[in-house]
Amino acid sequence: MAWLPGSLVFWAMLTLIYLIAPGCSVEVKVPIEPLSKPAGEAAELTCSYYTSVGENFALKWSFVQPGNPISSAETILYFTNKELYLTGPQAKRATLLQNPPTGGVATLRLTDIRSSDTGTYLCQVNNPPDFYNNGLGLVNLTVLVPPTKPTCGQSGQISVGGGAALTCSSSGGAPRPVYTWVRLGSAPTPAPGSMVQDEVSGRLILTNLSLTSSGVYRCVAANQLGSAFCELTLAVTDPSKGRVAGTVIGVLLGLLFLVVGVFCLLKFQKQRIKKPREIYGGNDLREDAKAPGVYDSLPRRGNTDVGLLERSPSASTVTTTKSKLPMVV
Incomplete structure (x- = not known):
């Protein structure tokens, strides 16, 4: 009976020791500051750990894109059973500087x-x-890329007194480019507040436009690795001048049509004067007129008609069977 309490005390003490010190914890250390490197170069991501390496030691590097949860990380490489395995799309460009990584650095x-x-x-x-x-450490890597050539655009009422919005956007660049608008050439200084630009979005707002607002505008996209630019030409129109020009053109066309009409009318009248109309009285006879029933030649109707043809009519009058009125020749 005396043995039982002693045994219970022993196992109780052993359990307490196990609960208090079950094993050493794994501690992983990585740089606090994020790492930035230009594109095309090599990047070294440091990771150190503290543990008593045993037969069950395993190391894994994985990668997750910005905005995705940690659970969606893809494995790059892992070390287990004294063997190194490379996996994933970055496998051909990845390696461990310490192989095997059992000395506390990986x-x-x-x-x-x-x-x-x-x-x-x-x-x-x-x-x-x-x-x-x-046993986890996180390292943030930013690959620096110069801005790509931006695209410039414009919108709004590009006329005197109106407003315009100039846009500028670059599809690539890390860190995100900063946009700056400048006006090329010598021009009067715009009124305060008439030009407002946003360096983050790349927008330039122009208000109260005038003819002197016309010109070439350049947008420069820049970051730590370089810069690129685009240009556009702003042409401000004056609607009032357009209306005046339209009125002048209309008046000139009207005058032209009037001149052409008068010219045609005068020409027509001139042609009528050169060719007067011939008017004949009702009882007047023309000298070349022929009396009714008289013909230039008469058809022959046999020998009986010869005597009639040989007779000559009177010199003063001609009498026909159709008309007995005297006719002066």
Whole structure:
């Protein structure tokens, strides 16, 4: 009976020791500051850990793109059972500077980095029974890319007294480019508040436009690695001048049509004067007129008509069977 309490005390003490000190925790350390590197260069992501490396030691590097949850991370490489395995789209450009990574440091090296490499990298160490910590470190990498050539545009009422919005946007560049608008050439200084630009969105707002607002405007997109620009020509119109010009053109066309009409009328009258009409009285006879019933030649109707043809009519009058009125020849 005396043995039982002693045994109970022993097992109780052993359980207490197990609960108080079940094993060493795994501690992973990574740089606090994010890492930035230009595109095309190599980036080294440092990761150090503290644990008693055993047969169950395992190391994994993984990657997650910006805006995605950690759970969606893709594995780049992992080390287990004393073997290194490379996986994922970055496998050909990834390696460990320490291989095997069992000395407390496991630095990941990426060569020929590109904009798609921007994101968060996870260094995870697993070493049972030392698992009383997550054993996880996060490293943020930003790949620097110069801005691409921006695109310029304009909208609004581009006329005197109106307003215009000039836009500028670059499809690429990391960090995000800053946009600056400048007006080229020598021109009067615009009134305060008539030009307002947003360096983040790339918009330039022009108000109370005048003819002197016309000109060439340049937008420059810039970041740490370089700059690029685009240009556009702003042409401000004056509607009042357009109306005056239209009125003048209308008057000139009206005068032209009037002149052409008068010219045609005068020409027509002149032709009528040159060719007067011939008017004959009702009882007057023309000298070349022929009396009714008299013909230039008479058809022959046999010998009986010869005597009639040989007779000559009177010199003073001609009598026909159709008309007995005297006719002067």
